[in-house]
Amino acid sequence: MAVEREKMYECEVKRRRVKEGGGYEPFWKVKEVAVALSDSDTEFRCKDCFGEVKLLGRNGKAGTIPYVEHKLIADSEFCIGGLLFKKATDGREPKTSAKPVE
Template identity: 65%
Template sequence: MASERERFYECEVKRRRVRAKGGYEPFWKVKPVAEALIDADTEFRCKDCGGAVKLFKRATAGAVAPYIEHKLRVDSEYCPSGMYFLQATDGRAARASANPVR
């Protein structure tokens, strides 16, 4: 039996914008993973909990589209979109990652 994996096709990517007073400031923007790869973005995080994610880019024809999954199981256990959170039956409350990507 194949193990289940969580797959997210949207994430937050770190971008920069010009400040009104000059210089740049970082901000997080929600994008589809495939679009983020085309735009050559390099910093990703979960759009729901802000936790660290692993990127899976598929280059073979007929394969699953590029996706991300949580690096840490504890993030998945308390992320509102996480596979382990959705499977939990103990009534836990969703929360942000204890180690968010900044």
């Protein structure tokens, strides 16, 4: 029996932009995971709860699409995009990660 995996195909990636007055400042931008990889982005987080995610499916096998899933079960349980949140039947409310990626 196959285990159902949490697969999210969009996430936030950390980017830099020019600050008014000079220098750079970081900001988060929503991207498809496949596009983020082709753009060589390296820092990822969940676009809904801002929690840590792990990058999977990037091995380039034919027919595979790169995706992310939550590193912490608690994030998946209370993130609106999380598999465990979607499966819950207790009427829980979504919330941001207890350990958001800054």
